[in-house]
Amino acid sequence: MTHDVSVDPIDGRAATAHLSRLDRLLPVWIGAAMLLGIGLGRAFPDLNDQLEKVKLDTVSLPIAIGLFVMMYPVLAKVRYRSIGTVVADRRSLVMSLVLNWLIGPAVMFALAWLMLPDLPEYRTGLIIVGLARCIAMVLIWNDLACGNRELAAVLVAINSLFQIVAYSLLGYFYLELLPGWLGLDSEGIDVTVWEIAKSVLIFLGVPLLAGFLTRTVGERAKGVEWYEERFLPKIGPVALYGLLFTIVILFALQGDRITNQPLDVARIALPLLVYFAIMWFGSFAAGLRMGLPYDRNASIAFTAAGNNFELAIAVAIGVFGVSSGQALAGVVGPLIEVPVLVGLVYVSLWARRRYYPLRAPVAHD
Secondary structure: OOOOOOOOOOOOOOHHHHOOHHHHOHHHHHHHHHHHHHHHHHHOOOHHHHHOOOEEOOEEHHHHHHHHHHHHHHHHOOOHHHHHOOOOOHHHHHHHHHHHHHHHHHHHHHHHHHHOOOOHHHHHHHHHHHHOEOOOOHHHHHHHOOOOHHHHHHHHHHHHHHHHHHHHHHHHHHHHHHHHHOOOOOOOOOOOHHHHHHHHHHHHHHHHHHHHHHHHHHHHHHOHHHHHHHHHHHHHHHHHHHHHHHHHHHHHHHHHHHHHOHHHHHHHHHHHHHHHHHHHHHHHHHHHHHOOOHHHHHHHHHHHHOEOHHHHHHHHHHHHOOOOHHHHHHHHHHHHHHHHHHHHHHHHHHHHHHHOOOOOOOOOO
C-alpha cells in the first residue's frame, strides 16, 4: 500500500492521520467481523457442511477465493524490479535477512512453547505466524515512521520470493524436527514438507504470479505512474475485504470455542505482544549499535517485527482445516499486530528525536 507521507519526522503526533480510514480502523473492522462470524455460526449451525461441498484441494472453494482475494492485491503492489537494485549499505540487507529468517522464527517458536505449553493447536498456529515474514503492511508503517522506501521495497520483494522456497522447509523444521530434537511433546502435529509447501504454492504462489504479471503488464501498457497512482489505490481495499470475509467464516465455524473459552484468545495475544516488542526493540537497538542511519534502521525494525498474517491464515487453513485452533491463532495475529505497530510508529519517531538529533530529515518523494 503506497502513501504520500509528509509527516515531520520530529513530530509524530499526526502519523496515523495519514492512514486511510479503512487502514486506521482495521482493528475495529476485524472485531466487527469476529462478532458477525459468531452470530452467523449460531444462525447457521450446519455452515461447515455447506462449505465443504466444493473444495480446492483441502480448502472449501469460498474460503479459497477469500484467501486469494486477500493475497493478490498485496502482491500486485510489490516492486519486483527493486530486487535488482544495488543496496548502498549491504549491512542493512544482511541484517534484515538474519532477523527475518533466522531470529524471528526462533523467537516465536520459543515464545509459543514457553507461553502455550498446554495448548498445542494455538502454539502451532503461532509458530506458523512467526514463519510468515511481512510483505504487505510493513510499507505503511515504514512510510509513517519515515523509513527508507527503497530498502523497504527491496526487503518486501525478497521476502515475497523467499517464502516460496523457505516457508515449507522452515515449517517442517520448527513443527517436526526441532521439537523432536529438544525432546518436546509434539504429538498430534504430524505435518510434512509437502503439506506446507502445497498450501504455500497455492495460496502464495498463484497470487504472487498473478501480482507479478499484473504489475508487469500494467506498467508496460499504462506506465508506472498510472499503475501506482490509479490502479493500486483501486484494488488496495480488496485485500481487506478478503481478510474480513475469511475472519467472518473462521469465527462462524469457531464461535462455540470462542464463547466458551474467551481466555484462549487472550492467551494467544500475549505471546504475540511479547514477540512484537522483542523483534522491534531488539532490531532497532542492534541498528543503533551498528551505526545505521535512522531511515534504514526504521525499515529493518518494522520489517523484522511485522508478519504476513494472510499467508499464515492460508497455511493454517490448508494444512489443519478452517475450524482448527491453528487457524484461529492466525486470525488473532492482525487483531494484535495492527494497533501494536501503529504504536511503534510513535516510538520510532520518538527514538529519532532521542538518538538521531543531528540527522537531517529524510526526504520522501
